[in-house]
Amino acid sequence: MIARCEVDYAGRLTAHLGMATRLLMVKADGCVAVHADGGAYKPLNWMVAPNVLREEVVDGRLARWVVTSPKGETLTIAIEEVLSDTAHELGVDPGLVKDGVEAHLQELLAADPARIEAGMILVRREHPTDIGPVDLLCRDGGGGAVAIEIKRRGDIDGVEQLARYLERLVRDPHLRDVRGVLVAQRVKPQARVLAEARGIAWLEVDYDELRGLASADLRLF
Amino acid sequence: MIARCEVDYAGRLTAHLGMATRLLMVKADGCVAVHADGGAYKPLNWMVAPNVLREEVVDGRLARWVVTSPKGETLTIAIEEVLSDTAHELGVDPGLVKDGVEAHLQELLAADPARIEAGMILVRREHPTDIGPVDLLCRDGGGGAVAIEIKRRGDIDGVEQLARYLERLVRDPHLRDVRGVLVAQRVKPQARVLAEARGIAWLEVDYDELRGLASADLRLF
């Protein structure tokens, strides 16, 4: 529906939209989105499913939508004028098939840990700890254990995550001297500072280059 | 536009959507979104502005949209059948007014730090450290330094963030005895446990009450 409307949201915060022409989208699951003619895919206001949409009609004309969620949020859309109103059954969507990057990065590095550091050998992928699995557990040239966390973007969170794993791993007598390496396509400055403060190494890798090497390897054999 | 289509994205990852009926939205700024009839406000696929949309017509019928971004991403929409196609000028939106975000919480608490603890006085907002700014730096009734991290939701991350800041701040001779307080509208149980383990205090505040007090103050003067 295209309509001139005014919108108010009250819930986790309060928000107000002045009167203007906007696109109102209601999906089959009941979720509502208010879009302006710009600003990427995020709507100005929305309400996720499940919710209850109440339509208020005044003098035979649609005047207001009041959408309430079980969590106590309300989205109120005061409608001044409806410029267009269409409805379509879309049916069930076959769904999205993704081929992600982090998983692929991990595969490539697991296949050739020497890319991280010369002499590095893979011990185990997704090595479990009691707070979650470490991406890669390796041994370096000198036989020392190395825990590796792989991210597309190396952020401060990734450093903390790896630090938490290391804290657990050192309790294992076989891994007493384990050290950590954060590997990412890009390691942010703040993450570098924190990693160094925590005694964690970091490394930037080029995804295309890794993939190139991998396919070159494939061509060799 | 409502159309039966098949979608492929290649860029930061690759993704494929099988043939189905979907809603295609093109905004004035050129951004494109492919929506299914469910799944909240997030589109299945999209392309942000700026981009170039090329329309391919075969036998006088729309056959394909190819959207390319300057960053080398492409979104390809193969269109089998157009069920509906409408266009509207929405004009400029007056914009969204929000209230209740972290910035407001920080403003209110900065204006009256005694709400956190009796006798508390503000020293500085956004006090910088080399890993980021502390929301509020205060002095308590006894003259001791207090670093305050403000969050809408007090999560484990917030505790660690504050702990990192404290780690840095204690190096400053003026702040040797600095302590930390995590202030949030709601502090999660795990965050409470971790905060206490780290010697960090936590406090839940009510936004409406804070705002109420603030406006009461305004009325007084």
Added chain:
DNA sequence: TATTACATGTCGACC
């Protein structure tokens, strides 16, 4: 432009 932190983040997986 790059860096940072916030977001009504959303979303899935797992417990």
Added chain:
DNA sequence: GGTCGACGTGTAATA
């Protein structure tokens, strides 16, 4: 229900 981790995160502000 809560927590955790990933996201094509997006987005705005700031340096």
